[in-house]
Amino acid sequence: MNRVVILYRIINYLYNYDPAVLFLHLCHVLFFLGVRPKLCENYENVTVEVVDCPDLTKEPFNLAAKGINGNVSILDVGDITYIRPTIQRDRAYDLRGIPKMVGDKESFIIGAGAGLWWYYGTACELMINAVVTEDNVKVPLSRTARIVKGKEKPVIDTVPDTEPGFSFMAQIHSSRGESGKVIKIHCQKRTGEKNFPVAVQDALKRSFPNSALGLGGVMMILKGRIRQHVQPEFSRSPLNTDEDEKNWLKFFEMSSPLTAIGTILTKDPGLDVRLLHFHSFSENEGGHYHNDVTPEDVEYLAYFSLAKNLYRVDRKLDKKEGLMNAWCNL
Numbered sequence: 001m002n003r004v005v006i007l008y009r010i011i012n013y014l015y016n017y018d019p020a021v022l023f024l025h026l027c028h029v030l031f032f033l034g035v036r037p038k039l040c041e042n043y044e045n046v047t048v049e050v051v052d053c054p055d056l057t058k059e060p061f062n063l064a065a066k067g068i069n070g071n072v073s074i075l076d077v078g079d080i081t082y083i084r085p086t087i088q089r090d091r092a093y094d095l096r097g098i099p100k101m102v103g104d105k106e107s108f109i110i111g112a113g114a115g116l117w118w119y120y121g122t123a124c125e126l127m128i129n130a131v132v133t134e135d136n137v138k139v140p141l142s143r144t145a146r147i148v149k150g151k152e153k154p155v156i157d158t159v160p161d162t163e164p165g166f167s168f169m170a171q172i173h174s175s176r177g178e179s180g181k182v183i184k185i186h187c188q189k190r191t192g193e194k195n196f197p198v199a200v201q202d203a204l205k206r207s208f209p210n211s212a213l214g215l216g217g218v219m220m221i222l223k224g225r226i227r228q229h230v231q232p233e234f235s236r237s238p239l240n241t242d243e244d245e246k247n248w249l250k251f252f253e254m255s256s257p258l259t260a261i262g263t264i265l266t267k268d269p270g271l272d273v274r275l276l277h278f279h280s281f282s283e284n285e286g287g288h289y290h291n292d293v294t295p296e297d298v299e300y301l302a303y304f305s306l307a308k309n310l311y312r313v314d315r316k317l318d319k320k321e322g323l324m325n326a327w328c329n330l
């Protein structure tokens with residue numbers, strides 16, 4: 001085939017292509033060029049692609065909806081200061097409020113937060129994984145991890161649909177649960193110091209220094225061991241410093257596979273938000289993700305979608321100003 005024919009075919013191909021799809025592909029190419037080399041600084045094998053989202057209701061994901069597309073939003077609810085130095089028991093939220101807030105009839109929500117202490121009688125980690133409407137929890141697959149006296153490992157429970165609340169704080173990715181294109185990031189063998197969400201955040205920050213990007217979804221830990229914490233019962237003395245908090249939390253090494261869900265923001269657009277938060281679960285284990293402890297063996301497989309809006313709910317401000325809800329475009 002001579003060059004003229006090849007050129008003709010390329011022009012013909014582009015001419016017949018939907019310009020919107022072409023633009024999307026161009027964005028993908030720019031994305032790969034920027035992000036992949038930076039992830040290679042932290043992992044030996046790295047793949048970054050835009051792919052059709054696999055069915056996330058299937059193994060190994062076990063999520064409440066098939067995809068993470070459609071009106072994608074990130075909601076940052078509450079504040080860490082509602083937990084420390086002392087807990088504020090009146091900080092409670094209802095996940096069924098999310099569809100109305102983001103302008104949908106139902107929402108597929110995934111993320112990391114503080115569990116239902118009033119239901120379980122103790123502090124606990126919450127892995128939000130549900131489809132909610134204004135009236136009910138349609139697919140109730142959220143989990144909690146909690147410390148139970150006399151048990152060596154944290155206890156994992158599925159949260160019943162009768163308990164649609166959470167306490168203190170959460171970072172939530174909300175979508176219509178639709179299939180479609182998502183960002184796939186696959187990394188094996190950690191060679192750097194950064195944990196996976198930090199490495200992705202760093203690569204995005206350096207690739208798009210002038211943008212505030214927010215993404216979320218599922219991060220599978222397919223191989224290796226993971227260090228996670230689970231909150232024990234509430235501390236009787238105030239947690240004034242990071243050291244106090246570290247001494248209060250219980251840390252565990254947990255085995256893969258684990259399904260982690262959460263959000264990554266590249267910068268705070270002035271709303272006082274938490275930039276990274278992932279909780280993970282399996283049938284028997286779960287907690288707040290910190291890092292992997294077996295860099296040689298570790299393997300991550302993540303599917304993320306980019307958020308269009310960021311909602312800030314019940315932000316703690318100066319007492320005179322009171323509480324405030326706010327949102328911005330990402």
Ligand SMILES: [Zn+2]
Pocket residue numbers: 112113125277278279288
């Ligand atoms: Zn957490």
